[in-house]
Amino acid sequence: MSIASLNYPIHRHQLANGLRLNLSxxxxxxxxxxxxxxxxxxxHEPPGRWGxxxxxxxxxxxxxxxxxxxxxxxxxQALGGEVNxxxxxxxxxxxxxxxxxxxxLALWFEAERLGGLLQAxxxxxxxxxxxxxxxxxxxxxxxxxxxxxxxxxxxLAFGPDHPYGHLPxxxxxxxxxxSLADVRAFFNTYYRPDNAVxxxxxxxxxxxxxxxxxxxxxxxxxxxxxxxxxSAFPPTPQPTPGALTLAALPPLTGQPRTxxxxxxxxxxxxxxxxTPAATDPEHDAIDLVLSILADGLAARLHQALVRSGLAHAVxxxxxxxxxxxxxxxxxxxxxxxxxxxxxxxxxxDGWQDFLDQGxxxxxxxxxxxxxxxDWLSALANLxxxxxxxxxxxxxxxxxxxxxxxxxxxAQLTAADLRRAANQWLDPGQRATLVYRREAR
Numbered sequence: 402m403s404i405a406s407l408n409y410p411i412h413r414h415q416l417a418n419g420l421r422l423n424l425s426x427x428x429x430x431x432x433x434x435x436x437x438x439x440x441x442x443x444x445h446e447p448p449g450r451w452g453x454x455x456x457x458x459x460x461x462x463x464x465x466x467x468x469x470x471x472x473x474x475x476x477x478q479a480l481g482g483e484v485n486x487x488x489x490x491x492x493x494x495x496x497x498x499x500x501x502x503x504x505x506l507a508l509w510f511e512a513e514r515l516g517g518l519l520q521a522x523x524x525x526x527x528x529x530x531x532x533x534x535x536x537x538x539x540x541x542x543x544x545x546x547x548x549x550x551x552x553x554x555x556x557l558a559f560g561p562d563h564p565y566g567h568l569p570x571x572x573x574x575x576x577x578x579x580s581l582a583d584v585r586a587f588f589n590t591y592y593r594p595d596n597a598v599x600x601x602x603x604x605x606x607x608x609x610x611x612x613x614x615x616x617x618x619x620x621x622x623x624x625x626x627x628x629x630x631x632s633a634f635p636p637t638p639q640p641t642p643g644a645l646t647l648a649a650l651p652p653l654t655g656q657p658r659t660x661x662x663x664x665x666x667x668x669x670x671x672x673x674x675x676t677p678a679a680t681d682p683e684h685d686a687i688d689l690v691l692s693i694l695a696d697g698l699a700a701r702l703h704q705a706l707v708r709s710g711l712a713h714a715v716x717x718x719x720x721x722x723x724x725x726x727x728x729x730x731x732x733x734x735x736x737x738x739x740x741x742x743x744x745x746x747x748x749x750d751g752w753q754d755f756l757d758q759g760x761x762x763x764x765x766x767x768x769x770x771x772x773x774x775d776w777l778s779a780l781a782n783l784x785x786x787x788x789x790x791x792x793x794x795x796x797x798x799x800x801x802x803x804x805x806x807x808x809x810x811a812q813l814t815a816a817d818l819r820r821a822a823n824q825w826l827d828p829g830q831r832a833t834l835v836y837r838r839e840a841r
Contacts, residue, residue: 404769404773404807404808404810404811405808406804406805406807406808407780407803407804407805407807408804409425409780409786409803409804410425410426411423411424411425411790411800411801411803411804412424412425412426412607412611413800414611414614416594416614416615416618416619417619418594418595418618418619418621418622418623419593419594419595419596419623420594420595420597420598420599420614420618420621421597421598421599421794422598422599422600422601422610422611422614423598423599423600423601423787423790423791423794423800424600424601424602424605424607424610424611425600425601425602425786425787425790426602426603426604426605426606426607426610427602427603427604427783428604430603430604430783431500431501431604432498432499432500432501432603432604432783433498433499433500433501433503433504433507433601433602433603433604433605433783434496434497434498434600434601434602434603434783434784434786434787435496435497435498435499435504435507435508435511435599435600435601435787436494436495436496436599436600436601436602436784436787436788436790436791437494437495437496437511437597437598437599437600437791438492438493438494438597438598438600438791438792438794438795439492439493439494439495439591439592439596439597440491440492440591440596440597440598440644440645440795441454441457441492441493441591441592441596442454442488442489442490442491442492442493442569443455443488443489443490443564443567443568443569443571444490444491444564444565444645444647444722444724445564445591445645446564446567446571448562449575449578450575450579450583450587451567451571451572451575452534452569452570452571452572452573452575452576453571453575453576453579453583453584453587454488454493454569454571454591455488455493455534455569455570455571456530456531456534456571456576456579456584457488457493457587457588457592458486458487458488458493458495459530459533459534460518460522460526460527460530460584461486461495461514461518462474462486463521463522463526463529463530464521464526465513465514465516465517465518465520465521466513466516466517466518466520466521467513467517468510468513468514468517468521470521470526473510473514476506476510477497477499477503477506477507477510480499480500480502480503480506481499481500481503482497482498482499482500482503482507483497483498483499483784484496484497488569489569490564490565490569490720490722491722491723491724491795491796492723492792492795494788494791495511496784496787496788497510497511498603498783498784501603501604504601504604504605504613505613505617508613508614508617508618509617511599511617511618512617512618512621515592515594515597515618515621516620516621518588518592519585519588519589522581522584522585523581524581527579527581527584531576531577531579534570534571534576535573535576537570538570538571538573541570542568542570546663546664546665546666547663547665547669547836549661550669550671550732550834550836551568552567552568553659553661553671553834554671554673554728554730554832554834555567555568555728557657557658557659557673557832557833557834558653558657558673558674558675558728558832559650559675559726563650564645564647564724565647565722565725565726565728593621593623594618594621594622594623595623598791598794598795599614599618599791600787600788600790600791600794600800601787602783602784602786602787602790603783645724646724647724647725647726648725649677649678649681649725649726650675650725650726651675652674652675652824652825652827652830653674653675653830653831653832654830656829656830656831656832656833657832657833658832658833658834658835659833659834659835660834660835660836660837661834661835661836661837662836662837662838662839663836663837663838663839664838664839665836665838666734667713667734667735667736667737667838668734668735668739668741668744668835668836668837668838669732669733669734669735669741669835669836670732670733670735670741670744670745670748670833670834670835670836671730671731671732671833671834671835671836672730672731672732672745672748672749672828672831672832672833672834673728673729673730673731673831673832673833673834674728674729674825674826674830674831674832675726675727675728675825675830676719676726676727676728676729676825676826677726677727677821677825678721678722678723678724678725678726678727679721679722679723679727679796679797680723680796680797683817683821683824683825684719684721684727685809685810685813686813686817686818686820686821686822687719687727687729687821687822687825687826688719688721688772689760689765689768689769689772689810689813689818690755690760690818690821690822690826691717691718691719691729691731692717692768692771692772693755693760693764693765693767693768693818694717694731694751694752694755695715695716695717695731696717696768696771697767697771699767700715701751701754701755701764702715702717702731702733702748702751702752703715705747705748705750705751706733706744706747706748706751709747710736710739711735711736711739711743711744711747712733712734712735712736712739712744713734713735713736714733714734715731715732715733715734715748716731716732717729717730717731717732718730723795723796729825729826731748731752733745733748741835741836741837745833745835749828752826752828753828755819755822756819756822756823756826756827758819759815759816759818759819759822760815760818760819761815762815765813765814765815765818769810769811769813772807772810773807773810773811776806776807777807780803786803789803790803
């Protein structure tokens, strides 16, 4: 299957302090997307500091040396802008989409909190934002059906001592124990221009945008501090301040398993596999396999489980991680009156059939077409295009990948998918989580 490369304009620039800058002008829009990725996520957190990366997602909106709490959000929203942030295993992301005339203000706010956040953080601010994070955990994890599932799966797949073995939401006990000194040390370690990627898309001109970045970020100094490794497993050197490298783990052995009895709408079965990191050439093949197995009404597992009446729904997804390994997960909610064991067995039978046969030509073409549709739709949006540029820079050191990825994907063959699936997705190399319903 042949797909032409895209041609979004991309300009790269690096400031003297190490900040990496990506620019993608789009003259047909009156807005600018500002996207800033910091190379810090939950995987960087040492034991006793779980949740610090996510805590800073909130603290970064609590004011800085020259900005009052709430002012960053309030001013940009009053001008018609959208502002938000997210935290994941490998990075923390701050982003704004604003009218063209507010682009410099958005950059000033980002540079101001990078340079002046610690001057505004006091004990009351820390206590307040800590409670916000704890309430978020209660709403999204503790009081939501299946809310603990992902936490259980990463622990089964990686083990609680691995950097990917805990979620970005963190440990409430660790956050309760956090001191101002702890918070300051974490910020000084990871919130530096040389640990960040800034991407701008939309109504910008190359030279003018470079000038803005130099004006607002250029005087911020890089840090020379070197953090301790996030854990003793696996023991790896830290080549640069803040950098994290993880050795690739082999597929799972022993079939780790957890069964929970909970007040959930339906019983459910989850299976998870360690898979290659997002930087590995086989990562894309694994994602296409997951799409063929569970994406859409024509998918194999939908036919085997939902159409047969065993399952209410089935889905599969890949969590692309930058270091060492990623994670693949398939989940099925069980139909009333059906035993979870029957669903699990049918799921694994269908999974094994794919390993034995590989994909058909039609399945492969459909999966590539679906990936292309999703990718083109994402890049058509300025905000997600800026985010893709930041991700491509931080994960692959190649922002131009947003133009070439589809053509690379289209080169994968049925044999590539079957080989990758047999290496990484063998049913004997899975972790399993089963939810059973409480008796009523």
